[in-house]
Amino acid sequence: xxxxxxxxxxxxxxxxxxxxxADVHLTIYTDPLCCWSxxxxxxxxxxxxxxxxxxxVTYKMAGLLPSWKHFRDDTNALSRPIHFGPExxxxxxxxxMPIDNHLxxxxxxxxxxxxxxxxxxxxxxxxxxxxxxxxALREAVMIRARNIARTEVLIQIACDLIQRLxxxxxxxxxxxxxxxxxxxxxxxxxxxxxxxxxxRVPTLVFTTERGVSTLL
Numbered sequence: 001x002x003x004x005x006x007x008x009x010x011x012x013x014x015x016x017x018x019x020x021x022a023d024v025h026l027t028i029y030t031d032p033l034c035c036w037s038x039x040x041x042x043x044x045x046x047x048x049x050x051x052x053x054x055x056x057v058t059y060k061m062a063g064l065l066p067s068w069k070h071f072r073d074d075t076n077a078l079s080r081p082i083h084f085g086p087e088x089x090x091x092x093x094x095x096x097m098p099i100d101n102h103l104x105x106x107x108x109x110x111x112x113x114x115x116x117x118x119x120x121x122x123x124x125x126x127x128x129x130x131x132x133x134x135x136a137l138r139e140a141v142m143i144r145a146r147n148i149a150r151t152e153v154l155i156q157i158a159c160d161l162i163q164r165l166x167x168x169x170x171x172x173x174x175x176x177x178x179x180x181x182x183x184x185x186x187x188x189x190x191x192x193x194x195x196x197x198x199x200r201v202p203t204l205v206f207t208t209e210r211g212v213s214t215l216l
Contacts, residue, residue: 022056029193029203031064032119032137032148033112035088037202039095041138058127059134061116061186062193062201068110081108088142100145109141109149113186118154120185121176122161122168129165133158151177 028044030037048055065071068080081104088101103109115137123130136157140146146153154177161168176182193203204216 023054023209024051024056025207026055026057027060027205027207028057029060029062029198029205030134030201031062031112032115032134033109033141034064034201035084035091035099035142038099038138038142039091039097040202041097041135042095057131059119059123059130060193061119061189062198062203063113063116063186063190064201065109065112084108097142099142103141103145103147106145107147109147111149114151114154115141115148116189117182117186118148118158118173118177120189121173121182122158124176124181124185125169125172126165126167129161129168132165133161136160 028037048057085101085104088099088104091097092099092101119130119134119137122133137148137154140153140157141148146157148154148157155170155174158168158173158177159170162170176185205213206216207213
């Protein structure tokens with residue numbers, strides 16, 4: 001992991017050169033609420049920068065936290081909101097990425113599914129928009145301790161995209177988020193991850209143009 005000098009890293013929303021086929025396709029199974037996915041941001045940015053034009057990226061939402069009733073991580077001894085504070089502190093210590101863990105005391109998210117659904121709603125408009133939105137979600141929850149399980153927070157973060165992405169349609173986003181379409185799009189990702197046996201995030205799958213895959 002490459003430590004950023006100031007604890008943050010710029011976005012890399014165009015990892016491939018337009019019109020050029022990528023040599024490798026990278027599928028990232030992740031969750032906006034995953035502190036280790038956030039911890040990996042700097043290293044991932046460096047990878048995509050070093051191999052720009054050669055790697056195409058797709059994000060899949062694996063759904064880390066359905067609800068507290070249906071969540072248990074025996075590997076890291078996580079089963080309650082209070083357990084996540086120390087885990088986030090650990091991710092901060094190892095990566096150098098800024099993380100405010102007070103959220104797990106003041107306003108713990110009830111589920112990570114709403115944020116996953118919101119990502120898919122933005123992706124329905126444009127994958128490149130979704131990459132920007134995912135970064136915004138992570139900054140909101142990891143740095144500013146905003147509860148991204150709340151619908152109003154997800155909508156506000158989406159509306160803020162208009163300043164950077166003038167063609168983004170927040171009304172279509174809201175309709176998809178509160179309707180069935182967003183849920184269906186997320187369910188496809190979640191079920192695909194379950195089918196592949198992906199139970200931990202981030203999981204990276206590198207696939208060459210010959211179809212050879214490596215899972216990390």
